[in-house]
């Protein structure tokens with residue numbers, strides 16, 4: 001059973017498109033800006049991308065994807081390939097971006113994928129923060145260890161991730177017309193959680209060490225439901 005995706009994820013994402021749109025838009029802006037900062041070798045030649053945990057790309061930007069020469073998506077969910085092509089296929093085709101959608105455990109197969117695509121960038125699309133649901137709660141150290149091991153496997157590679165850092169219930173329902181909270185650089189974690197209206201305790205998604213200290217990490221609020229919010233973090237790691 002897929003505890004982090006599958007039919008229930010597609011149903012929830014399809015129904016929540018309007019509520020999730022401000023976060024998807026903020027992620028798109030961040031991705032487009034980060035593309036401008038790609039190393040010079042990629043400015044001469046369009047890179048290719050391995051997108052891991054792609055699902056149907058419910059929160060992924062077609063515009064950003066179409067900057068790549070080729071996109072390979074990976075998900076364990078057998079519905080994901082068909083739905084990803086349905087949502088992003090036409091936009092990518094219009095920009096001559098080749099698209100291949102694979103059904104497989106890309107976390108388990110990461111070394112093989114990296115070897116098969118030696119020049120591709122890698123982006124973990126809201127999947128690393130889901131690993132805790134694929135392990136027993138008591139195995140949290142194993143999850144953190146596995147994440148550290150991915151970093152070793154990715155050494156020398158251009159890679160990025162967006163993932164849950166924490167999530168949980170709120171003190172009050174989110175007002176329909178309220179603006180999405182934006183983290184100010186001077187806010188510490190506690191101040192940010194207060195701005196998110198987090199009702200303690202929040203769930204730790206075990207991703208606090210994905211990025212090395214000092215990385216340029218971007219924070220996002222995600223109104224998952226009127227009473228439940230996620231705190232997402234994203235960054236690129238450049239060799």
Ligand SMILES: C[S@@+](CC[C@H](N)C(=O)[O-])C[C@H]1O[C@@H](n2cnc3c(N)ncnc32)[C@H](O)[C@@H]1O
Pocket residue numbers: 002004005006009013052053054055056057058059060074075076077080104105106107108125126127130
């Ligand atoms: C929270 S969903 C994110 C979906 C997607 N990024 C989007 O915007 O719609 C996490 C996805 O990761 C997939 N996933 C979980 N473990 C995986 C693995 N080992 N390899 C590939 N995909 C995986 C799940 O099937 C699910 O579709």
